[in-house]
Amino acid sequence: xxxxxxxxxxxxxxxxxxxxxxxxxxxxxxxxxxxxxxxxxxxxxxxxxxxxxxxxxxxxxxxxxxxxxxxxxxxxxxxxxxxxxxxxxxxxxxxxxxxxxxxxxxxxxxxxxxxxxxxxxxxxxxxxxxxxxxxxxxxxxxxxxxxxxxxxxxxxxxxxxxxxxxxxxxxxxxxxxxxxxxxxxxxxxxxxxxxxxxxxxxxxxxxxxxxxxxxxxxxxxxxxxxxxxxxxxxxxxxxxxxxxxxxxxxxxxxxxxxxxxxxxxxxxxxxxxxxxxxxxxxxxxxxxxxxxxxxxxxxxxxxxxxxxxxxxxxxxxxxxxxxxxxxxxxxxxxxxxxxxxxxxxxxxxxxxxxxxxxxxxxxxxxxxxxxxxxxxx
Amino acid sequence: xxxxxxxxxxxxxxxxxxxxxxxxxxxxxxxxxxxxxxxxxxxxxxxxxxxxxxxxxxxxxxxxxxxxxxxxxxxxxxxxxxxxxxxxxxxxxxxxxxxxxxxxxxxxxxxxxxxxxxxxxxxxxxxxxxxxxxxxxxxxxxxxxxxxxxxxxxxxxxxxxxxxxxxxxxxxxxxxxxxxxxxxxxxxxxxxxxxxxxxxxxxxxxxxxxxxxxxxxxxxxxxxxxxxxxxxxxxxxxxxxxxxxxxxxxxxxxxxxxxxxxxxxxxxxxxxxxxxxxxxxxxxxxxxxxxxxxxxxxxxxxxxxxxxxxxxxxxxxxxxxxxxxxxxxxxxxxxxxxxxxxxxxxxxxxxxxxxx
Numbered sequence: 001x002x003x004x005x006x007x008x009x010x011x012x013x014x015x016x017x018x019x020x021x022x023x024x025x026x027x028x029x030x031x032x033x034x035x036x037x038x039x040x041x042x043x044x045x046x047x048x049x050x051x052x053x054x055x056x057x058x059x060x061x062x063x064x065x066x067x068x069x070x071x072x073x074x075x076x077x078x079x080x081x082x083x084x085x086x087x088x089x090x091x092x093x094x095x096x097x098x099x100x101x102x103x104x105x106x107x108x109x110x111x112x113x114x115x116x117x118x119x120x121x122x123x124x125x126x127x128x129x130x131x132x133x134x135x136x137x138x139x140x141x142x143x144x145x146x147x148x149x150x151x152x153x154x155x156x157x158x159x160x161x162x163x164x165x166x167x168x169x170x171x172x173x174x175x176x177x178x179x180x181x182x183x184x185x186x187x188x189x190x191x192x193x194x195x196x197x198x199x200x201x202x203x204x205x206x207x208x209x210x211x212x213x214x215x216x217x218x219x220x221x222x223x224x225x226x227x228x229x230x231x232x233x234x235x236x237x238x239x240x241x242x243x244x245x246x247x248x249x250x251x252x253x254x255x256x257x258x259x260x261x262x263x264x265x266x267x268x269x270x271x272x273x274x275x276x277x278x279x280x281x282x283x284x285x286x287x288x289x290x291x292x293x294x295x296x297x298x299x300x301x302x303x304x305x306x307x308x309x310x311x312x313x314x315x316x317x318x319x320x321x322x323x324x325x326x327x328x329x330x331x332x333x334x335x336x337x338x339x340x341x342x343x344x345x346x347x348x349x350x351x352x353x354x355x356x357x358x359x360x361x362x363x364x365x366x367x368x369x370x371x372x373x374x375x376x377x
Numbered sequence: 378x379x380x381x382x383x384x385x386x387x388x389x390x391x392x393x394x395x396x397x398x399x400x401x402x403x404x405x406x407x408x409x410x411x412x413x414x415x416x417x418x419x420x421x422x423x424x425x426x427x428x429x430x431x432x433x434x435x436x437x438x439x440x441x442x443x444x445x446x447x448x449x450x451x452x453x454x455x456x457x458x459x460x461x462x463x464x465x466x467x468x469x470x471x472x473x474x475x476x477x478x479x480x481x482x483x484x485x486x487x488x489x490x491x492x493x494x495x496x497x498x499x500x501x502x503x504x505x506x507x508x509x510x511x512x513x514x515x516x517x518x519x520x521x522x523x524x525x526x527x528x529x530x531x532x533x534x535x536x537x538x539x540x541x542x543x544x545x546x547x548x549x550x551x552x553x554x555x556x557x558x559x560x561x562x563x564x565x566x567x568x569x570x571x572x573x574x575x576x577x578x579x580x581x582x583x584x585x586x587x588x589x590x591x592x593x594x595x596x597x598x599x600x601x602x603x604x605x606x607x608x609x610x611x612x613x614x615x616x617x618x619x620x621x622x623x624x625x626x627x628x629x630x631x632x633x634x635x636x637x638x639x640x641x642x643x644x645x646x647x648x649x650x651x652x653x654x655x656x657x658x659x660x661x662x663x664x665x666x667x668x669x670x671x672x673x674x675x676x677x678x679x680x681x682x683x684x685x686x687x688x689x690x691x692x693x694x695x696x697x698x699x700x701x702x703x704x705x706x707x708x709x710x711x712x713x714x715x716x717x718x719x720x721x722x723x724x725x726x727x728x729x730x731x732x733x
Contacts, residue, residue, distance in 0.1 A: 232556070235556075239414070239559050242406065242407050242410050242414070242559075243403040243404075243406055243407055243559075244403065244406060245403075245406030245409060245410070248406075254403070257560070257561075257562055258559070258560065260547075260560055260562070280679055280680075280684070280687055281680070284676060284679070288599065291421065292421055292424075292564060292565035292599070292600040293562075293564045293565070294419055294420040294421055294424070294562050294563065294564045294565070295562070296419070296546075296547035296548065297546070297547070297548050298547075298548060328695065331695055331696070331698070331699040332548055333548055334548065334549055334699075334702050334703070335546075335548060335549075335668070335698055335699060335702045336517055336518075336545070336546050336548070336549060336666075336668050336702060337546065337668035337669070337671075337672055337698070338546060338548065339672050340668075340671065340672060340675060340691075340694050340695050340698045341695050341698070341699075343675075343691055343694075343695075344691045344692055344694065344695035347687055347688045347691045347692075348688055348691075348692065350688075351688040367689070
């Protein structure tokens with residue numbers, strides 16, 4: 001809560017600055033909200049208590065270890081390290097960090113040349129204005145899990161050899177994709193998905209700052225659908241605000257469309273259709289209609305999964321349907337026509353729910369046997 | 378100059394769109410805003426994605442975007458191979474279909490966008506847009522490589538270049554690209570909407586179409602407005618009286634697939650398979666997308682087979698569809714599906730006979 005009040009103050013200073021000079025106002029307008037409302041200090045970072053505590057110690061003078069942040073997108077990994085760097089180095093922080101993300105070329109060649117030469121440079125232990133600051137540089141490797149194993153291996157020795165002048169900060173979604181030698185050289189921190197109430201508060205703050213009109217329940221749904229990803233929530237809010245224009249209220253449909261949520265009617269109807277013994281023609285017609293609505297297929301499966309978990313079906317059957325759902329969803333993920341996969345799923349759910357297990361097992365065995373015989377013949 | 382109705386009566390600006398009017402209003406707001414995001418429009422074919430894009434462009438830059446010229450651009454690949462791609466451009470935007478060049482799409486995407494982004498636009502005074510628009514169609518056919526390149530380009534050149542992407546299915550587009558765009562869903566128009574548009578169009582042509590016929594056409598086209606208008610015009614060419622009892626012609630390829638399905642269920646043998654293969658080749662060479670062939674074939678076959686074997690058939694269809702998108706020889710997978718179906722079908726028939 002405390003941090004929010006603080007960040008609110010920061011937002012204030014930003015907006016007062018913009019009103020004083022015309023140029024910065026113009027710039028301000030162009031800025032994405034995600035960038036505009038990025039936390040400026042480590043204290044502003046919400047929720048991630050352990051890492052904040054550690055970084056605060058470092059800012060006060062403790063030694064900074066190599067860091068490894070991992071966690072789902074939009075939980076503040078990049079924000080945290082940038083804010084820490086800003087506080088550590090003040091105005092000159094841009095010179096002291098080297099930020100590389102997956103869009104930059106990051107093969108083994110780059111590690112060997114760019115990072116090595118950068119790491120070898122030594123820096124002064126004071127700022128331009130005479131204040132003391134650590135004689136360190138930070139190399140931020142964003143999306144480190146997208147680096148090749150070879151590139152990661154090349155990093156091992158560099159990390160140790162240049163420990164005098166350089167600290168590394170690796171950011172990634174999946175810690176399992178970082179090779180063991182690297183993780184053991186870093187202090188690991190897991191970034192938890194943000195609590196919904198935090199996301200909500202942050203969005204409300206932005207709404208008041210940006211004069212966005214939105215109902216509380218619509219905002220609640222936006223928070224829920226963005227699933228603890230603050231960046232996604234803020235981007236969606238900005239898109240909605242753009243679509244609606246100034247002075248208009250954001251409607252629920254806008255939120256749904258921007259986050260590509262399928263209206264729950266379609267999902268429940270689809271599931272009911274599978275559950276009841278509907279005619280194949282009926283199913284084909286329904287899926288055709290669904291396809292014409294152009295809802296993205298992966299989202300349909302995702303929401304079907306949510307529905308399935310809640311559904312009143314016996315657990316073993318649920319598990320079986322769930323397995324099939326995963327398979328269909330995987331197949332459709334790179335396919336250009338969703339129809340076949342949706343139909344496949346529907347027909348199978350119907351089979352699972354209507355035909356007893358023993359029958360299905362016998363049938364599957366028979367098919368396996370017949371293909372074997374045919375194969376031999 | 379005589380134009381097809383589809384082009385002649387294509388709405389020119391956002392306020393004259395016939396359906397999704399709420400969305401049109403929102404798009405207008407979007408354009409009025411000072412910063413314009415990258416857009417990704419998705420929806421089935423014939424739903425009006427392209428029409429909307431042109432309307433947005435007109436709203437952005439004024440009528441100048443309609444002065445189109447086609448150009449052929451030559452791009453050199455890293456291996457010194459020269460490839461040519463046709464672009465449609467105006468002073469303000471450039472349209473390319475990068476999937477035309479197959480595996481070289483990455484080079485094309487990067488080169489063209491770089492070229493455009495580097496020449497800054499010295500706009501006339503009446504519009505303050507300091508960016509050009511690159512319109513990429515059929516992004517769902519792009520290779521993953523090209524899409525990753527796109528993601529980098531999108532960020533790098535965002536100051537003087539905006540992308541508008543156009544896809545039919547969102548699934549093959551990588552999440553990284555999706556999250557950088559504002560997604561706009563263009564769903565197909567409903568049957569009443571199509572039939573109303575048909576009636577209005579006929580009125581503009583001084584013809585009267587009976588509402589029942591308009592509805593009949595709307596029902597057959599599966600939400601594809603373009604096809605509806607084409608069918609309607611074809612009917613007119615045949616005979617000016619557009620009365621209720623007129624037959625609505627099905628597209629030839631659809632009839633052909635139906636015939637193929639009949640053939641498959643009629644007899645299951647190697648000889649028959651060879652005939653089916655000829656049919657499939659003919660469909661493919663006529664430019665029918667393989668996934669459409671599989672879909673229509675599946676529907677045709679399902680209507681003819683017993684309820685007990687439906688799950689198995691559909692499962693195999695899904696399997697082969699998946700493999701088809703992974704591989705690049707479509708005919709193999711189509712044939713494999715047909716053969717598999719024949720097997721299942723015959724087995725089922727013989728098991729029925731056993732009972733007697």
